[in-house]
Amino acid sequence: MIFSMIKNILKTKEIADIAVPLDDGLPDFITKDDVVDVSAEQLFYMRVKPEDVNVMPTTKCNLKCEYCLSSGKHAKKEDLIDAADDFVENIANLLKNEHPRPHMILSGGEITFMKDWPGIVKNLLANKVHVMMITNLAKIMDDAEIETLSSLGQILISIDTPDIELAKKFRSKTQLENIVYNIIRIRSYCAMKDIAIPPLSFHCTLGSQTIRSLPELVSMAHACGVPHVHVNEVTMHNDINFEYKPVTFYGERTRQETISLFNDAFSMANRLGVRISVVDGLIDAVQNPINENLTAGKTRLCFDPWKMLLFGVDGAIHTCCNGYPAVSNLYEVSSLKEIFFGSANTKCKTELLTGELSKECIRCTRRKIVDIDDFKIQLEDYLSYPG
Numbered sequence: 001m002i003f004s005m006i007k008n009i010l011k012t013k014e015i016a017d018i019a020v021p022l023d024d025g026l027p028d029f030i031t032k033d034d035v036v037d038v039s040a041e042q043l044f045y046m047r048v049k050p051e052d053v054n055v056m057p058t059t060k061c062n063l064k065c066e067y068c069l070s071s072g073k074h075a076k077k078e079d080l081i082d083a084a085d086d087f088v089e090n091i092a093n094l095l096k097n098e099h100p101r102p103h104m105i106l107s108g109g110e111i112t113f114m115k116d117w118p119g120i121v122k123n124l125l126a127n128k129v130h131v132m133m134i135t136n137l138a139k140i141m142d143d144a145e146i147e148t149l150s151s152l153g154q155i156l157i158s159i160d161t162p163d164i165e166l167a168k169k170f171r172s173k174t175q176l177e178n179i180v181y182n183i184i185r186i187r188s189y190c191a192m193k194d195i196a197i198p199p200l201s202f203h204c205t206l207g208s209q210t211i212r213s214l215p216e217l218v219s220m221a222h223a224c225g226v227p228h229v230h231v232n233e234v235t236m237h238n239d240i241n242f243e244y245k246p247v248t249f250y251g252e253r254t255r256q257e258t259i260s261l262f263n264d265a266f267s268m269a270n271r272l273g274v275r276i277s278v279v280d281g282l283i284d285a286v287q288n289p290i291n292e293n294l295t296a297g298k299t300r301l302c303f304d305p306w307k308m309l310l311f312g313v314d315g316a317i318h319t320c321c322n323g324y325p326a327v328s329n330l331y332e333v334s335s336l337k338e339i340f341f342g343s344a345n346t347k348c349k350t351e352l353l354t355g356e357l358s359k360e361c362i363r364c365t366r367r368k369i370v371d372i373d374d375f376k377i378q379l380e381d382y383l384s385y386p387g
């Protein structure tokens with residue numbers, strides 16, 4: 001089956017045109033049998049390197065964030081559901097044989113709001129899946145929950161600002177004091193048991209109203225013993241008028257002032273020894289107004305359809321972290337090959353490789369704009385090196 005899928009893909013004229021010879025060999029999980037009469041060279045740009053696996057076992061949540069489409073203030077009640085009982089197990093089976101590093105980043109909804117969520121984590125760990133979690137950490141965790149959190153491979157803690165009033169305004173019902181208390185308890189549990197503290201990071205969904213507090217958020221991470229702050233940006237959704245606006249809604253703040261605030265956050269991080277990372281396209285979007293440079297010969301520097309998997313609560317599979325439509329469904333595929341080499345995902349790759357972008361990719365600020373030639377060189381690098 002995979003053989004005919006690849007042949008179909010290669011019938012696409014654009015792909016044949018853009019493929020360049022490379023003696024680098026076959027995609028990681030394509031065997032020679034799969035490509036009997038197709039040259040490995042032609043497959044070069046189509047090969048993939050699966051990395052991030054995001055899994056949403058629920059869309060239910062204890063908070064009502066202003067800007068969260070799946071579970072927040074604007075979510076429809078009937079869309080707040082738990083996934084099927086075999087959801088997580090099915091994903092684990094898909095990853096088992098083909099993913100180079102079987103892992104899941106459990107997300108949601110709010111996983112810690114699920115009944116017996118520690119049981120889900122224990123099962124995965126017993127099946128040798130590396131488990132990470134993105135959580136609001138907003139309720140006080142009991143002892144079993146603290147123990148489970150301490151056994152994770154990584155905890156990404158969603159917090160956008162250290163300002164209590166602002167935090168409550170956009171993440172209604174959040175409790176910053178609970179977040180801090182939970183962090184201290186995880187650290188203290190690990191110290192008592194003499195085990196390593198799971199890597200902790202603050203995951204900040206930055207917006208126009210919270211950017212002023214970014215330097216202080218970095219300092220708060222330091223004070224909490226959290227060594228890393230990752231900064232993302234709020235994504236707008238077409239038909240909903242979120243009150244929380246992207247950073248590039250300047251209001252009275254100028255572009256220059258915005259750049260200065262980022263610099264202050266970087267200096268703070270540098271001085272305090274906190275690692276700070278900013279989603280690729282954000283600084284670029286501040287420096288270059290959106291669409292200004294999306295002309296012929298340009299594309300977004302995005303490897304998502306070559307590397308990422310996001311499993312929605314209903315089984316929808318996305319290979320994009322920012323709203324590109326689903327490319328397959330968990331209940332219709334039996335291998336990663338079918339997802340990554342299916343026609344919908346191939347279309348997404350082709351759009352990025354040709355610069356003929358979808359409306360989602362055009363408005364996306366998570367990935368910066370580059371020349372197509374540059375994109376190919378960087379993709380080549382990405383696909384050529386392991387890890």
Ligand SMILES: C[S@@+](CC[C@H](N)C(=O)[O-])C[C@H]1O[C@@H](n2cnc3c(N)ncnc32)[C@H](O)[C@@H]1O
Binds near residue numbers: 061107108111157
């Ligand atoms: C959907 S939540 C699920 C996990 C958990 N409930 C939490 O808040 O961490 C995962 C992350 O998505 C972010 N997020 C939600 N809506 C977003 C949006 N419109 N744009 C960008 N990030 C968003 C949240 O801030 C959070 O960091």
Ligand code: SF4
Binds near residue numbers: 064065069108110
């Ligand atoms: S806590 Fe997470 S899942 Fe819940 S509404 Fe907020 S962003 Fe969405």
Ligand code: SF4
Binds near residue numbers: 320
């Ligand atoms: S919307 Fe497009 S450019 Fe943005 S992350 Fe998704 S695939 Fe990449």
